[in-house]
Amino acid sequence: MTGGKLSPKGGSGSKGTGRAGKSPTRSTYRHGDLRRALLEAGIELARQGGPEAVVLREATRRAGVVPNAAYRHFSSREALLAAVRSSALSFLAQAMEAELDRIATISRVDDRARAMLRAVGTGYLNFAFAETGLFRMAFAPLEGVRTPGDATEPPDPANAGKSGLNPFQLLGSALDAMVSAGALPAARRPAAEFLAWSGVHGLAMLVIDGPLRGLPPTQVDALGQRVIDMVEKGL
Amino acid sequence: MTGGKLSPKGGSGSKGTGRAGKSPTRSTYRHGDLRRALLEAGIELARQGGPEAVVLREATRRAGVVPNAAYRHFSSREALLAAVRSSALSFLAQAMEAELDRIATISRVDDRARAMLRAVGTGYLNFAFAETGLFRMAFAPLEGVRTPGDATEPPDPANAGKSGLNPFQLLGSALDAMVSAGALPAARRPAAEFLAWSGVHGLAMLVIDGPLRGLPPTQVDALGQRVIDMVEKGL
DNA sequence: GTGTATTGTGGACACCGTCCACAACGGCTA
DNA sequence: TAGCCGTTGTGGACGGTGTCCACAATACAC
Numbered sequence: 001m002t003g004g005k006l007s008p009k010g011g012s013g014s015k016g017t018g019r020a021g022k023s024p025t026r027s028t029y030r031h032g033d034l035r036r037a038l039l040e041a042g043i044e045l046a047r048q049g050g051p052e053a054v055v056l057r058e059a060t061r062r063a064g065v066v067p068n069a070a071y072r073h074f075s076s077r078e079a080l081l082a083a084v085r086s087s088a089l090s091f092l093a094q095a096m097e098a099e100l101d102r103i104a105t106i107s108r109v110d111d112r113a114r115a116m117l118r119a120v121g122t123g124y125l126n127f128a129f130a131e132t133g134l135f136r137m138a139f140a141p142l143e144g145v146r147t148p149g150d151a152t153e154p155p156d157p158a159n160a161g162k163s164g165l166n167p168f169q170l171l172g173s174a175l176d177a178m179v180s181a182g183a184l185p186a187a188r189r190p191a192a193e194f195l196a197w198s199g200v201h202g203l204a205m206l207v208i209d210g211p212l213r214g215l216p217p218t219q220v221d222a223l224g225q226r227v228i229d230m231v232e233k234g235l
Numbered sequence: 236m237t238g239g240k241l242s243p244k245g246g247s248g249s250k251g252t253g254r255a256g257k258s259p260t261r262s263t264y265r266h267g268d269l270r271r272a273l274l275e276a277g278i279e280l281a282r283q284g285g286p287e288a289v290v291l292r293e294a295t296r297r298a299g300v301v302p303n304a305a306y307r308h309f310s311s312r313e314a315l316l317a318a319v320r321s322s323a324l325s326f327l328a329q330a331m332e333a334e335l336d337r338i339a340t341i342s343r344v345d346d347r348a349r350a351m352l353r354a355v356g357t358g359y360l361n362f363a364f365a366e367t368g369l370f371r372m373a374f375a376p377l378e379g380v381r382t383p384g385d386a387t388e389p390p391d392p393a394n395a396g397k398s399g400l401n402p403f404q405l406l407g408s409a410l411d412a413m414v415s416a417g418a419l420p421a422a423r424r425p426a427a428e429f430l431a432w433s434g435v436h437g438l439a440m441l442v443i444d445g446p447l448r449g450l451p452p453t454q455v456d457a458l459g460q461r462v463i464d465m466v467e468k469g470l
Numbered sequence: 471g472t473g474t475a476t477t478g479t480g481g482a483c484a485c486c487g488t489c490c491a492c493a494a495c496g497g498c499t500a
Numbered sequence: 501t502a503g504c505c506g507t508t509g510t511g512g513a514c515g516g517t518g519t520c521c522a523c524a525a526t527a528c529a530c
Binding site: 030031034065066068069072073 | 507508509510511
């Protein structure tokens with residue numbers, strides 16, 4: 001009965017994990033890379049539906065495997081959630097990096113520093129509005145686990161974008177640039193990290209599931225720029 | 236139907252809710268005010284544990300009633316959640332009003348207007364940090380229901396504080412005062428509503444279950460004032 | 471006092487996360 | 501080549517959840 005259903009998803013996705021080589025006609029008792037498959041299913045679930053949609057049994061279903069199999073790779077649902085969150089944070093970092101790339105050509109240092117701050121904020125908001133589920137996942141309360149930016153823990157590379165920096169660190173580097181450029185007094189630097197994040201994060205939350213939900217995208221974007229103005233001016 | 240406002244602190248007397256007349260030794264088939272009891276249980280659950288802790292069966296258990304009984308008063312768990320959220324928003328409004336009361340004596344109009352803005356923000360943050368669970372509940376994503384401040388719906392009095400204003404309206408009145416006092420250009424007034432809220436709300440979220448979780452209260456308070464500074468300056 | 475709408479009960483269903491014992495497999499060692 | 505053994509997936513079960521249905525007890529209106 002093991003031969004039952006093949007996974008409807010073509011879902012193997014890249015891999016290149018050297019494995020393969022087994023005759024696929026035989027039983028799929030050994031999945032190959034179940035952990036990866038579960039993670040990807042989890043990400044997909046989170047994308048549409050946020051954290052509460054990441055249901056362990058559904059993930060295993062999509063991986064074509066019995067529910068308990070998940071426990072060979074994740075000690076609990078929480079653990080799967082934590083892994084999905086790491087991916088979500090990494091995606092967020094990438095969205096911020098993408099925006100940073102667009103301003104890479106600016107040469108004047110202070111212009112550039114300010115542009116970096118704006119880019120970081122814009123990328124953050126873009127991601128929040130385009131990938132609502134993943135964004136919610138990135139900041140879901142997780143019981144035992146913390147979010148990066150927490151000074152008490154070393155940054156986890158799994159949360160980083162291509163530059164190797166996580167979202168919090170990307171913001172930090174923009175602020176550093178502003179200090180270097182003389183656009184931000186060094187004394188204000190430490191708190192600035194949290195102030196800037198607060199403004200942008202708050203807008204994201206209010207739009208996603210707060211009172212501003214359903215605001216037309218053009219208005220949301222405009223509001224986003226206004227918030228960034230406020231941060232820039234108020235730091 | 237619902238009598239006076241519920242108090243943020245826990246339980247009123249269980250039975251004997253006005254009804255009486257029946258010998259209490261007899262069966263408690265008729266509960267008296269089950270809806271109220273369920274709501275209060277829900278509030279208590281939300282207080283410690285936030286929205287996800289508001290479990291329908293547990294609420295009925297606390298009310299001393301079988302699970303299905305809840306469905307005579309709430310069409311679903313979501314509906315109970317929505318009611319609890321209304322209470323949470325009302326408590327939030329009261330916390331903001333409490334802070335407003337403290338500055339009621341200021342007479343110079345522009346001083347007063349600015350103080351109102353700060354009071355509103357401070358009350359908001361105080362509540363968020365003192366009543367984490369209820370605050371999370373107030374802004375939980377609820378599927379079919381919206382949060383007040385949404386312009387598409389008339390304000391629900393159930394969300395209001397003693398002044399009859401909900402949190403969003405309290406902020407609005409502070410901003411109106413600032414415009415009247417000449418402390419805020421009228422042109423900036425409309426967006427100001429959302430900018431101010433974003434800053435404060437973002438900090439609350441980051442501290443509650445984001446990267447700033449676990450920050451010592453004194454630092455949190457300091458950060459709160461800094462955020463309010465930023466808002467005041469950046470509006 | 472009798473009828474009727476309201477409100478709580480009892481039992482069931484599907485779904486969830488999780489635990490346990492067991493079976494299939496792959497790779498190591500002899 | 502044969503056998504072992506640790507890893508990984510299976511099967512079945514348990515307690516928990518939200519929700520549906522039919523039914524019983526009650527309060528109230530006539």
